[in-house]
Amino acid sequence: MNAINPLTLFFAAIFTNNILLTNFLGLCPFLSISKEKKSAMGMGAAVVFVMASTTILNNLIYYKLLLPLGLEYFRYIVFIVVIAAFVQLVEMMVERFFPPLYYVLGIFLPLITVNCAIFGASLFMVIRGYDLMQSLAYGAGSGIGWWMAIMAVSTIREKLQKSANLPKGLEGPAITLIITGLLSLAFLAFSGMIRVQ
Amino acid sequence: MVSGEEEEGPGMTKQLQSVVYMFLISLFFASLVSAVKYLSEERIASNQAIKLQRIVLKVLDIPVGKNISEDRISSLFTERVKDIQVGEKTLYVGYEEDGRTIKGYAFPVGGPGFWGPIHGMVGVNPEATKLLGIAFTKHSETPGLGGRITEDWFLTQFKGLPIHPIEGDQKIFYLKPAGTTTAANELDAITGATNTSSAVEAFLNKDLDHFLIKLWRSVEDRK
Amino acid sequence: MPNLPQKKEIFLTGLWKDNPVLRQILGICSTLAVTNLMVNTLVMDAGLIFTVCMSSLTVSLLRHYTPMRIRMMVQTLIIASYVIIVDILIKAYLPEISEALGPYVALIITNCIIMGRCEAFARNNPPVASLIDGLGMSVGYSLVLIVIAFVREPLGFGTLMGIRVMSEGFVQWTVMIMAPGAFFTLGILVWIMKYFLPNTKTGEEKT
Numbered sequence: 209m210n211a212i213n214p215l216t217l218f219f220a221a222i223f224t225n226n227i228l229l230t231n232f233l234g235l236c237p238f239l240s241i242s243k244e245k246k247s248a249m250g251m252g253a254a255v256v257f258v259m260a261s262t263t264i265l266n267n268l269i270y271y272k273l274l275l276p277l278g279l280e281y282f283r284y285i286v287f288i289v290v291i292a293a294f295v296q297l298v299e300m301m302v303e304r305f306f307p308p309l310y311y312v313l314g315i316f317l318p319l320i321t322v323n324c325a326i327f328g329a330s331l332f333m334v335i336r337g338y339d340l341m342q343s344l345a346y347g348a349g350s351g352i353g354w355w356m357a358i359m360a361v362s363t364i365r366e367k368l369q370k371s372a373n374l375p376k377g378l379e380g381p382a383i384t385l386i387i388t389g390l391l392s393l394a395f396l397a398f399s400g401m402i403r404v405q
Numbered sequence: 406m407v408s409g410e411e412e413e414g415p416g417m418t419k420q421l422q423s424v425v426y427m428f429l430i431s432l433f434f435a436s437l438v439s440a441v442k443y444l445s446e447e448r449i450a451s452n453q454a455i456k457l458q459r460i461v462l463k464v465l466d467i468p469v470g471k472n473i474s475e476d477r478i479s480s481l482f483t484e485r486v487k488d489i490q491v492g493e494k495t496l497y498v499g500y501e502e503d504g505r506t507i508k509g510y511a512f513p514v515g516g517p518g519f520w521g522p523i524h525g526m527v528g529v530n531p532e533a534t535k536l537l538g539i540a541f542t543k544h545s546e547t548p549g550l551g552g553r554i555t556e557d558w559f560l561t562q563f564k565g566l567p568i569h570p571i572e573g574d575q576k577i578f579y580l581k582p583a584g585t586t587t588a589a590n591e592l593d594a595i596t597g598a599t600n601t602s603s604a605v606e607a608f609l610n611k612d613l614d615h616f617l618i619k620l621w622r623s624v625e626d627r628k
Numbered sequence: 629m630p631n632l633p634q635k636k637e638i639f640l641t642g643l644w645k646d647n648p649v650l651r652q653i654l655g656i657c658s659t660l661a662v663t664n665l666m667v668n669t670l671v672m673d674a675g676l677i678f679t680v681c682m683s684s685l686t687v688s689l690l691r692h693y694t695p696m697r698i699r700m701m702v703q704t705l706i707i708a709s710y711v712i713i714v715d716i717l718i719k720a721y722l723p724e725i726s727e728a729l730g731p732y733v734a735l736i737i738t739n740c741i742i743m744g745r746c747e748a749f750a751r752n753n754p755p756v757a758s759l760i761d762g763l764g765m766s767v768g769y770s771l772v773l774i775v776i777a778f779v780r781e782p783l784g785f786g787t788l789m790g791i792r793v794m795s796e797g798f799v800q801w802t803v804m805i806m807a808p809g810a811f812f813t814l815g816i817l818v819w820i821m822k823y824f825l826p827n828t829k830t831g832e833e834k835t
Binding site: 419422423426427430431434435437438441442445448449452456543545547550552596597 | 690693694695697698701702705706709712713716717719720721723727728730802805806
């Protein structure tokens, strides 16, 4: 088990171990959504919520159910099903009880199910042996880190679109990857900031 | 899946069909996966055992040889190493080829790394005055950075390192940036992996000190 | 046979014109994560080829029986099962590599390429064609990863498959081992690809 302070973990997940800029997770929706700030906002918020919740849920299921029964090798299937079911549930609830929110967020929810960051967060949670509080800190922090990354990239892309003259070949995914690379490089500067000891 | 209206009659059967289908498919694949798991279990367990044996032999500086077979590792381990329980911990006692003179002791070490727990094994000489060797068995550090703690150049630095219980704030050893080491107890850290290096320095010092203060007494008593 | 040229066409599309990584921009996560070492790349490639082919084949074989509504759940179940099998096999027969790859084998499940092929091809096409489509896409993916690893490992570590290839005095480009190097290399490759095929749309622009 880990002795890392959940608060430290929270900040580490945002800055030094950013799930997107360091672990490369959650890139596919990232590349298509990051075109405008508004969709980035919506997707980011949804990701934070789903990531935090499912990391906690999966932690409970893994330690209270799968391990005691010796079924931990089914965890991949179980985690994915939990994530899919949770997203489905949230979608239904949001649609029924918060219709205005649904119109902003709703379309992103199905996309989240295949967001490898969400699944990845649960996987890392198991590998690193996080307990409940740590899982919450890690899940929420990773979600926020993802949100920050996508906001930063989408803002830069919007600006580029208006002002820069990009070579034809760079437009679209190529320049997004390079921007993300530069952002990842910048985030490396945070490395000394958090003492995870 | 949409929470819409289903038609009566044929709609109901369709839903039932879906459920039955899902159930059958799940059953089939669950069985397939379980079968593969069952068939590989022994192999995986033996991999773990061989890995442990290989590591213990390595840190005790008992030569294993390059392309040695797994059976050979097992028999070498049985010949040369005995394990004893000291309280909750397992200690490995290594013997010279005569089978009676003690070559050294090996014990597991571990602590939080940068990303996740790091587990390793340390070997000390019979008088517990210096390190025979060290190896890491499990870690989640960044490949190519923190992950380099498993590389030979890093591990061999520890061979022959004098060890003593910690007095005040004088650690047993320090990991300093490569090229800045001056004293005999300063070793090269991993460039670009400051966090992993400090984590290793921290838990390794602590575990060595713990061994010397707490466990060494019991071992000496047994002699 | 009227089908035969078609099959070759299917295979080649996955390699070049519709390359999943450089054209459809799918499966990026694992592409960036494992390509700092060639040996990890090769194992990942093997794992992906197996999973894509088996999944596409299975989905295609079951396509007439699977109810429309639950097809995504069924596909996920199939993919996850094969990935678990691959994971267990690597753990049993290549234990050191299994530790090095860590969670990235499990992440094959969320690799958009597999789900993408099941949805776009396997559920509407016969088994052999689906298998070839899967093979083409996964080999296309593998080739791209090998190229990236070819750049990243020598520049970042000075080795290739663990064997030293750069001269002794070579100062390693540590940035290549880490995240930024991966992003840059892939970005440049996508750019180069677009140069060769300027008029067709990449995956992102299709949405």
